[in-house]
Amino acid sequence: MARMKREEWYNIARDVDWTRSYVDEEAVFPEWLSGSGKEPREAWKSWDEPYKCAYSDYVATQREKEGSVYAVKAALQRSNIFESLDEGWKSTAKVHFGAVSLIEYLAVLAEQRMGRFGLSPAWRNMAVFGALDEIRHTQMDLYLAHEFIAKDPQFDWALKAYHTNEWGIIAARATFDGMMMNPNVVDIAVQLPFTFETGFTNLQFVALAADALDSGDISFANMISSTQTDEARHAQQGGPTLEILMQHDPKRAQWMIDKTFWISARLFSLLTGPGMDYYTPLEHRKQSYKEFMEEWIVAEFLRLIEDYGLEKPWYWKEFLAGLESWHHSLHLGVWFWRPSVWWKPQGGVSKAERAWLQEKYPHWEEQWGPIWDTLIQNINAGNMEGTLPETLPWLCNLCHLPIGTAASPHNPRYPVRSYPLTHNGYTYHFCSRPCRQIWWEDKDTLHQKTVIERLLTGEIQPPDEGGILAWMGLTPEVMGDDAYKYKWAEEYREPAAAAGAEGGLHA
Amino acid sequence: MPDPQPIPINAKFDDDFVTQLVVVLNTDTMRKVAIKVAHHVVGKRLPKRDADMVVRYQGRVLSADMTVAEAGIAPLQNVYVDWVEKGVTP
Numbered sequence: 001m002a003r004m005k006r007e008e009w010y011n012i013a014r015d016v017d018w019t020r021s022y023v024d025e026e027a028v029f030p031e032w033l034s035g036s037g038k039e040p041r042e043a044w045k046s047w048d049e050p051y052k053c054a055y056s057d058y059v060a061t062q063r064e065k066e067g068s069v070y071a072v073k074a075a076l077q078r079s080n081i082f083e084s085l086d087e088g089w090k091s092t093a094k095v096h097f098g099a100v101s102l103i104e105y106l107a108v109l110a111e112q113r114m115g116r117f118g119l120s121p122a123w124r125n126m127a128v129f130g131a132l133d134e135i136r137h138t139q140m141d142l143y144l145a146h147e148f149i150a151k152d153p154q155f156d157w158a159l160k161a162y163h164t165n166e167w168g169i170i171a172a173r174a175t176f177d178g179m180m181m182n183p184n185v186v187d188i189a190v191q192l193p194f195t196f197e198t199g200f201t202n203l204q205f206v207a208l209a210a211d212a213l214d215s216g217d218i219s220f221a222n223m224i225s226s227t228q229t230d231e232a233r234h235a236q237q238g239g240p241t242l243e244i245l246m247q248h249d250p251k252r253a254q255w256m257i258d259k260t261f262w263i264s265a266r267l268f269s270l271l272t273g274p275g276m277d278y279y280t281p282l283e284h285r286k287q288s289y290k291e292f293m294e295e296w297i298v299a300e301f302l303r304l305i306e307d308y309g310l311e312k313p314w315y316w317k318e319f320l321a322g323l324e325s326w327h328h329s330l331h332l333g334v335w336f337w338r339p340s341v342w343w344k345p346q347g348g349v350s351k352a353e354r355a356w357l358q359e360k361y362p363h364w365e366e367q368w369g370p371i372w373d374t375l376i377q378n379i380n381a382g383n384m385e386g387t388l389p390e391t392l393p394w395l396c397n398l399c400h401l402p403i404g405t406a407a408s409p410h411n412p413r414y415p416v417r418s419y420p421l422t423h424n425g426y427t428y429h430f431c432s433r434p435c436r437q438i439w440w441e442d443k444d445t446l447h448q449k450t451v452i453e454r455l456l457t458g459e460i461q462p463p464d465e466g467g468i469l470a471w472m473g474l475t476p477e478v479m480g481d482d483a484y485k486y487k488w489a490e491e492y493r494e495p496a497a498a499a500g501a502e503g504g505l506h507a
Numbered sequence: 508m509p510d511p512q513p514i515p516i517n518a519k520f521d522d523d524f525v526t527q528l529v530v531v532l533n534t535d536t537m538r539k540v541a542i543k544v545a546h547h548v549v550g551k552r553l554p555k556r557d558a559d560m561v562v563r564y565q566g567r568v569l570s571a572d573m574t575v576a577e578a579g580i581a582p583l584q585n586v587y588v589d590w591v592e593k594g595v596t597p
Contacts, residue, residue, distance in 0.1 A: 329524055336552070371524060371552045378551070386551050393525040394517045403517070404525035418517055418526050418585050427583045429517055429526075452528055456515055456583075 006054055013054075017121040033117040035184025038249040047120035047240045051233050058129050062136065065226050069140060072222045073147075081216060082151060087344060087483040089215035089284075090152070092275035094343035096208065096224075097158035099172050099271050101141035107134040110180035110188050114237065117185045123237060130193075130234035137227050144223055153477050157342040164473030167340060167451050168270060171400035174448045175267045179260060182445035186241060187256055194238025195260040199301050200268055201231045207276060207292050214284035242308055250309070257305065258313040259438045265319055266326070266399040266406070266435070273327025274334060277357065278348030279483070288360040290323040315434040318414065324361055325408035328368050333402050336375070337389050338480040339469060346483030349376075351491055367408045379489040390465065394418065395450040397428040398435035406432040511535075514575055516586045520548040526585070533576040537562040537569045544588040559591040 020028060025041075036044070108131050115127035145158030161169050179191045205228035212221035245253040269289075276289040287295070298320070302312065313319070335345045349357075349372050357364045378386035393402035404416040419430040421440065430436035439446060451468075454460055460471045469479065511532040518529040527547055531540050541560040549555055562569045564586050569578050580586060 332524060368524075370522070370554075374550075374552055374554050377554075389547075391547050392528045394528055402525045404519070404523075409522045409524050416519060416524055416526070418519075420517075420585060429583075429585075455528070 006052075006057075010052055010054060014122045014125050029117055029119060031184075033113070033184055034119055035117075035186035036119055037186065037252060039186075039244055040248070041119060043244050043248060044119035044123075047123050047244065049122055049126050049236055049240060051236050053126070053129060053233065055129075058132070062132070062230075065229065066136065069223055069226045073144065073219045076219050077147065081218070082148060085217055086215055086281050088279035088281060088346040088348070089211070089217060091343040091345060091483055092208070092211065092215075092279045093217065093220055094154050094157065095271055095275060096220075097141055097145040097155060098161035098342055099168070101138060101145065101158045102162040103172065103176050104134050104137035104141060106176055106180050107192065108138065110192055111234070114185045114188060118189075120240075123189075123241070126234065126237050130237065133230035133234050137230065140223050140227065144219060154342050154344070154480075157478070160473065161342065165451070165454075166342065166472045166474065167395070167400070168334075170448070170451060171270065172267060174398075174400050174446070175263050177448070178263065178442075178446040186245065189238050189241035190245065190253060190256040191260040192238075193235045194242055195257050196264055197231050197235035198238060198304060199261065199297055200264045201228065201235070205231065206296065207272070207287070210286055211276065211280045211284065214286065215280060239308075246308055246310075253308075254310055255441070257310060258315075259442065261301065261313055262315060262319065262434050262438060263399060265322070266401060266431075269322070269326035269405075270330045270334070270401060274331035274345065274348075277327065277360070278331050278353075279346055282353055282356060285356070289327055290360065293323050315432075318432065318434065321414060322406060324363060325367065325411065325414070326406060328357075328361070328364065329405040329408055330401065332368060332371060333393060333405060334480075335482070336387070337393070338482065339388070340472060340474060341480040342474070342478055344480050344483040347372075347486070347488050350488040353488075363408075363411075367410050371409070376489045376492045379486050380493045392452060392455065392468070394429055395452050396431035396435050397450060398430055398439040398446060400448070400450055401431060403429055403431045406435070514580060514582050516580065516582070516584060518544040518586045518588065520544050521553060521589045523548045523552055529586075531575055531580075533574065535575050536571060537573050537578070538571045540575065540586065541571075541588045544586070556590060560588055561591055563587040563589065 029036075031037075111127045111130035111134055115124045115131055118124045118127055142158055145155045148155040162173060179196060180188060183191065205224045209221045209225045209228070212218075212224070242253055273289045276285070276287075276292065305312070331345070331348070334341055335347060338345055354365070354369070354372075357368075375387050378384070393404070395401065396403055396406075403418045407414040407416045409416055414432075419433055419436045421428045421430065421436055423440075428436075428439070430439065449457075451460075451472075455463055455468065460467055511534040513530050514533055515528055515530050517526050519526040527544075529544050529547065531543055535543070540562050545560060561571075564578055564580055564584070
């Protein structure tokens with residue numbers, strides 16, 4: 001029997017839906033999950049995905065992709081590539097595996113939720129493919145990282161990270177819970193596929209794939225490139241949802257995009273910025289983090305939102321200014337608080353690297369040079385205690401990143417300071433005005449206690465450095481240390497170098 | 508006489524790049540508060556200097572002999588410590 005062409009049956013099969021006779025519509029699609037809001041239910045009949053995909057097509061394509069990823073991995077497994085990889089690059093891979101693997105699994109749940117509570121059968125259909133995609137991504141990440149555990153226990157954090165209270169993971173968990181788990185499915189579609197996957201996964205998967213290839217990690221590059229092909233497809237669930245939202249409630253659409261873009265930008269300045277500008281070996285860097293963001297995120301994002309009739313977010317100037325400083329601040333913080341991370345941050349401030357940083361970021365030396373100089377003096381004087389923390393940075397009640405990291409020293413426009421807010425007699429602290437405003441508007445779906453708050457309310461015992469690291473799940477064999485064992489500081493060594501300048505403290 | 512009470516503050520030191528948790532006592536003078544905040548920064552991320560420090564709270568420069576209790580510094584509040592050369596008179 002001749003088979004029908006796909007275009008002859010696709011729309012009918014895709015739009016299968018029915019009117020329920022024995023149960024209320026509200027019981028099947030409760031508003032708190034389906035989130036139609038001001039959009040009439042009829043409006044969802046116009047939902048139309050730009051990328052048509054039938055299950056048979058999906059399976060055939062995915063099978064090929066899977067075969068390719070695992071064939072490359074199998075071929076390289078017998079080589080000694082791991083031993084030849086740069087320690088800085090390995091740290092980039094560890095950050096990715098720890099921060100991303102189980103977020104892929106969280107995305108399975110978000111896709112399944114859209115697949116169940118989306119008000120259009122076409123949308124639900126696409127979301128099922130999305131869920132299958134995310135299962136595949138979780139499996140690939142965990143499988144590739146697992147191979148390296150015997151060689152380096154930090155790779156175990158691919159699975160472990162989100163089962164701990166490590167501070168960066170708390171920041172990521174808060175971000176992604178707010179994006180995928182706490183909202184209704186319309187807000188999920190605008191936040192996850194439209195804003196995050198269309199914008200920021202490019203950063204993690206395209207930029208990192210290039211850096212991985214240049215660093216010789218072919219298997220990793222292959223894996224994330226394969227992931228990105230799925231993202232490019234299922235991210236398209238965002239567009240049709242946004243179109244309907246723009247017809248009936250554009251204010252809601254603008255707010256969801258604005259807040260998601262800001263929170264994602266804050267998080268990626270931790271997860272991706274240091275990898276690109278500090279961990280990737282200098283000779284393998286193609287673009288700076290700022291250049292990549294400007295080309296792939298800023299230009300693309302603006303074009304995308306303008307196509308839908310949306311405005312630039314209200315904080316746009318502040319975000320652009322942040323491309324000059326946020327990730328430098330977070331890199332310095334990660335390096336200084338290095339026992340609190342599951343990778344080995346490399347300083348990345350040898351003389352040649354500093355020259356590159358200064359060329360890419362004209363204020364780098366002025367803003368960050370004096371602090372690194374003091375740390376380098378301590379390293380070369382053998383004063384390692386002077387390079388390690390004895391307290392915690394105060395953390396933002398929205399993004400959970402240290403207060404000051406949305407700013408920089410010697411920066412009159414965005415100085416290092418807290419933006420406090422007293423609510424019901426309690427003072428919350430924020431790294432920036434946008435974080436404070438977003439928290440104020442949406443604290444019901446975004447609020448999680450910071451590490452500082454957990455420490456001060458007695459959740460962390462004993463409340464000292466050892467107790468905090470143990471509470472974060474960091475054991476001695478996993479705690480971060482400088483990737484190159486401080487060798488990069490040797491070129492700054494001068495005869496009779498001493499830490500700091502002369503003098504004492506007086507008040 | 509009651510025991511001194513710990514007061515956790517959100518403290519920033521001069522040209523440092525983050526604000527930090529520092530626990531002071533309600534009986535500490537501003538001289539002592541400055542030393543406690545500086546301990547986490549000076550000689551670590553900023554070089555030592557032969558200079559005086561001042562404490563600012565809610566826009567006011569506080570006298571070196573004033574205590575935390577006298578200054579009304581409450582838990583979780585911002586406190587700024589600077590070198591005097593920053594243009595602030597103690």
